[in-house]
Amino acid sequence: MQPVSIFLNILWLLLGGVWMAAGWVLAAIIMAITIIGLPWARAAFNIAIYTLLPFGQRAVRRDLLTGQSDFGTGLFGLIGNLIWLVLAGWWLALGHLVTAVILAVTIIGIPFAWAHLxxxxxxxxxxxxAIVPA
Structure with a gap:
């Protein structure tokens, strides 16, 4: 990881990263409690780690990364994402949007607001x- 990414990740943790990563972990735990929610729990835990340290990494579609479609990128992934959107996705997105608006008020917070968006x-x-190094 580059020194700039390390510095930005430290600032990120202080300016809302821990708060939103905790939200992702909470969503993952709630999904994991129900056996049916395990696929969403795995995705939420992966993105919780990404939310904790976003600089120096990026999220890409798995089928574009591997060059082939799989269970999560096909029809079942679409259905799963629609269920996720209703159950937890919009809450987490709203949390990221509110945090982004608050951070965008300051010049220093603009890069962090962009990451929240x-x-x-x-x-x-x-x-x-999939989360890959940038």
């Missing part, structure tokens, strides 16, 4: 995503 999009549609 990207995470809000992922919060709406997390299944079929």
């Amino acid at each position: 990207k995470l809000a999009g992922i919060a709406l549609w997390p299944i079929g995503r």
Whole structure:
């Protein structure tokens, strides 16, 4: 990881990263309690780690990364993402949007607000995503 990414990740943790990563972990735990929610729990835990340290990483579609479709990127992934959107996705996206608006008020917070906006999009549609180094 680059020194700039390390510095930005430290600032990120202080400016809302811990708060939103905790929200992702809470959503993952709630999904994991129900056996049916295990696929969403796995995706939420992966994105919780990404939310904790977003700089130096990026989220990409798994089928574009591997070059082939799989269970999470096909029809079942679409259905799973729609269920996720109703159950937890919009809550997490709203949290990211509110945090982004608060951070965008200051000049220093603009890069962090932009990262929260990207995470809000992922919060709406997390299944079929892979986190890779940038």
